[in-house]
Amino acid sequence: xxxxxxxxxxxxxxxxxxxxxxxxxxxxxxxxxxxxxxxxxxxxxxxxxxxxxxxxxxxxxxxxxxxxxxxxxxxxxxxxxxxxxxxxxxxxxxxxxxxxxxxxxxxxxxxxxxxxxxxxxxxxxxxxxxxxxxxxxxxxxxxxxxxxxxxxxxxxxxxxxxxxxxxxxxxxxxxxxxxxxxxxxxxxxxxxxxxxxxxxxxxxxxxxxxxxxxxxxxx
Amino acid sequence: xxxxxxxxxxxxxxxxxxxxxxxxxxxxxxxxxxxxxxxxxxxxxxxxxxxxxxxxxxxxxxxxxxxxxxxxxxxxxxxxxxxxxxxxxxxxxxxxxxxxxxxxxxxxxxxxxxxxxxxxxxxxxxxxxxxxxxxxxxxxxxxxxxxxxxxxxxxxxxxxxxxxxxxxxxxxxxxxxxxxxxxxxxxxxxxxxxxxxxxxxxxxxxxxxxxxxxxxxxxxxxxxxxxxxxxxxxxxxxxxxxxxxxxxxxxxxxxxxxxxxxxxxxxxxxxxxxxxxxxxxxxxxxxxxxxxxxxxx
Numbered sequence: 001x002x003x004x005x006x007x008x009x010x011x012x013x014x015x016x017x018x019x020x021x022x023x024x025x026x027x028x029x030x031x032x033x034x035x036x037x038x039x040x041x042x043x044x045x046x047x048x049x050x051x052x053x054x055x056x057x058x059x060x061x062x063x064x065x066x067x068x069x070x071x072x073x074x075x076x077x078x079x080x081x082x083x084x085x086x087x088x089x090x091x092x093x094x095x096x097x098x099x100x101x102x103x104x105x106x107x108x109x110x111x112x113x114x115x116x117x118x119x120x121x122x123x124x125x126x127x128x129x130x131x132x133x134x135x136x137x138x139x140x141x142x143x144x145x146x147x148x149x150x151x152x153x154x155x156x157x158x159x160x161x162x163x164x165x166x167x168x169x170x171x172x173x174x175x176x177x178x179x180x181x182x183x184x185x186x187x188x189x190x191x192x193x194x195x196x197x198x199x200x201x202x203x204x205x206x207x208x209x210x211x212x213x214x215x216x217x218x219x
Numbered sequence: 220x221x222x223x224x225x226x227x228x229x230x231x232x233x234x235x236x237x238x239x240x241x242x243x244x245x246x247x248x249x250x251x252x253x254x255x256x257x258x259x260x261x262x263x264x265x266x267x268x269x270x271x272x273x274x275x276x277x278x279x280x281x282x283x284x285x286x287x288x289x290x291x292x293x294x295x296x297x298x299x300x301x302x303x304x305x306x307x308x309x310x311x312x313x314x315x316x317x318x319x320x321x322x323x324x325x326x327x328x329x330x331x332x333x334x335x336x337x338x339x340x341x342x343x344x345x346x347x348x349x350x351x352x353x354x355x356x357x358x359x360x361x362x363x364x365x366x367x368x369x370x371x372x373x374x375x376x377x378x379x380x381x382x383x384x385x386x387x388x389x390x391x392x393x394x395x396x397x398x399x400x401x402x403x404x405x406x407x408x409x410x411x412x413x414x415x416x417x418x419x420x421x422x423x424x425x426x427x428x429x430x431x432x433x434x435x436x437x438x439x440x441x442x443x444x445x446x447x448x449x450x451x452x453x454x455x456x457x458x459x460x461x462x463x464x465x466x467x468x469x470x471x472x473x474x475x476x477x478x479x480x481x482x483x484x485x486x487x488x489x490x491x492x493x494x495x496x497x498x499x500x501x502x503x504x505x506x507x508x509x510x511x512x513x514x515x516x
Contacts, residue, residue: 049428078430091422093236106431108222150429 001027001189002048002158007057009043009213017043019213021057025191027157030184032200033193035210041193044210045160048191049083050074062157079107082151082188086163088143090135090150096122097131100150107154121153122146125179141172148179158189165199177203229439230446237415241447244404244411244505248451248498249458251400256459256486256494258393263490264483265386278344278356278374280363286340294368298344301362303355305347312340339370401501408447408505412440416509440510441503448502452495460485 002025010016018040025031033041046052047059050066059066061077069077090099097118104114122128125145127138135143144164151159161180165173177199184190194200200207209217234241280298282291291309298307310318315338320327346359360374416423426436467483486494 072433075427075430075432075435078428081430083428089421089425089428091425102425103429105225106426106429106435111221154429 001025001029001062002191003058003060004044004048005058005060007044007047007054007059009040009047009052010055016055016213018047018054021210021213021215023208023215023218025189028184028187028189030181030190030205031192032203032205032207033191033210034195034200034207035216036195038212039195039210040213041195041210042162043213045083045162045191045193048158049081049160050077075106079154080157082148082154082156082159084144084147084151084159084161084164086166088135088140088147088167090143090146092135095132095134096127096138096146099135099146100153103150103153117153118149121149124182125149139172140168141175144168144172144176145179148176148183152183152188156188158191159183161190161192163194164192165194165196170198173199174202226439226442230442233415233419233439233443234446237411237418240411240414241443244408244447244502245451245454247404247407248448248501249454251397251404251501252452252455252494252498253458254400255393255397255497256455256490257462258389258397259490259494260459260463260486262386262389262393263486265389267484278346278360278363278372280342280344280366280369281339281371281373282341283368283370284339286368290368291340294342294366297366298342298363301359303346303359304344306345308343308345310341310343312336312338315339315341342369401497404451405501405505405508408444408502409508411447412444412506413509415443416440437510440506444502444504444506445499446502448498448500448505449495450498451502452498455498456486456491456494 002023004021004023007018007021008016009018021040021044033044035041043052047054047066048061050069054067057067062080064077066077091102094102100118100121101114104117109117119128119131122131125148127142127145127149130138130142135146138146144167148159148164159180164180165176168176173196180190180192181203207217207219208215209219280294282294286294295307295309298304313336316330316336319338320330323329342363344359344363346356356374360372363369364372423436463483463485470483
């Protein structure tokens with residue numbers, strides 16, 4: 001599903017953020033990308049969802065080569081991918097419903113379908129009753145659940161999460177991780193970047209360890 | 220259809236979210252269009268007034284000496300037949316001298332020394348009202364000159380040339396001034412939209428993250444620009460109309476215009492639509508300028 005071969009990424013004058021990364025991730029896997037801050041986890045994720053292009057090497061997702069993909073084809077790719085961030089990236093002036101609906105509106109789906117799907121996904125993350133509330137009225141864990149709802153409402157093939165629990169206390173962290181496991185159980189490939197050793201210990205999943213832009217372990 | 224509604228909603232949300240900045244660009248567009256509109260109004264009324272004055276502008280054709288009466292009649296007929304001409308009056312040499320004597324009044328004595336009448340016979344041509352702009356006068360004069368037996372034609376050439384030059388000057392000044400102002404307001408709109416883009420960069424980031432295409436992200440900003448342009452145009456027209464209604468009765472009563480039987484008129488519907496269209500175009504160009512930049516970043 002995801003093939004990364006010999007991928008490097010360097011920014012002008014800085015040392016390479018990624019150097020010769022090789023990685024294969026199969027359909028339905030649950031993978032942690034881990035390593036210290038600055039190891040290249042976020043950079044690798046950014047390459048995977050098409051925010052940047054690798055300086056060298058190839059990235060194939062479902063057989064499509066991101067390294068050669070034209071900018072106009074990136075939106076198409078993103079519609080098959082969900083992304084979740086540490087800081088949630090919710091629109092504070094919109095309701096919970098509207099925040100999730102955005103992902104369907106860009107596809108031009110009819111209003112009735114949007115309403116059904118948003119309601120269903122909010123129910124699955126346990127927030128249907130807060131549909132009309134605003135993000136700032138929610139706890140951090142609830143906000144991240146809204147962000148996850150937005151990422152999965154399209155039933156994506158892959159879900160990327162960059163430090164999704166970085167802003168949350170331990171109880172909420174477990175709650176969010178369980179939710180991500182449920183998403184994975186429904187068939188979505190889940191890739192999480194984290195530097196939280198507690199998380200890695202608690203959830204015994206595949207770990208790809210990065211150090212200074214290189215893969216140093218694949219456990 | 221629901222997509223258009225969605226885009227409009229997002230555009231209105233953008234204007235609501237940034238009312239001060241939006242108002243600034245509406246006002247800037249309005250000021251530019253107001254200048255352009257004022258010139259248009261002035262230009263149009265002056266042109267209309269020239270047409271009215273055309274009724275008094277006569278083309279005088281001086282005839283060759285010793286023309287037979289039937290020859291004069293033929294000339295009269297052929298000039299009357301011109302489409303722009305409403306009347307032709309024959310002034311014989313004797314009539315001309317009598318008129319000259321009357322004009323001289325107390326000094327008519329100077330004419331006593333003349334052994335013969337020096338004045339030529341002439342045809343005074345009055346042009347049809349309305350269809351008699353400077354160009355029409357010139358055309359008629361040219362045609363009359365071409366007719367056999369006509370020795371010379373006078374039609375206030377200098378006045379018409381000056382008038383034409385003035386109108387050209389006004390047209391160029393209006394276009395230049397309007398053009399510069401419009402270019403300037405495009406830049407202001409560009410900045411306004413850029414501020415709006417900046418204020419909403421989070422939303423744009425999220426939109427692109429969930430797979431929105433570039434047009435999908437941009438169209439609402441373009442609509443926002445067009446709306447600002449149309450609002451600016453409407454504001455300019457409202458101000459211009461208000462000013463026109465205030466000034467018009469005073470001007471109409473003034474001697475100058477009363478003497479010319481001049482009817483002032485506001486801009487015709489096409490000009491009103493054109494101004495709104497120019498406003499929309501300025502808004503569109505301005506927002507395209509800044510949204511294009513967003514696309515690159």
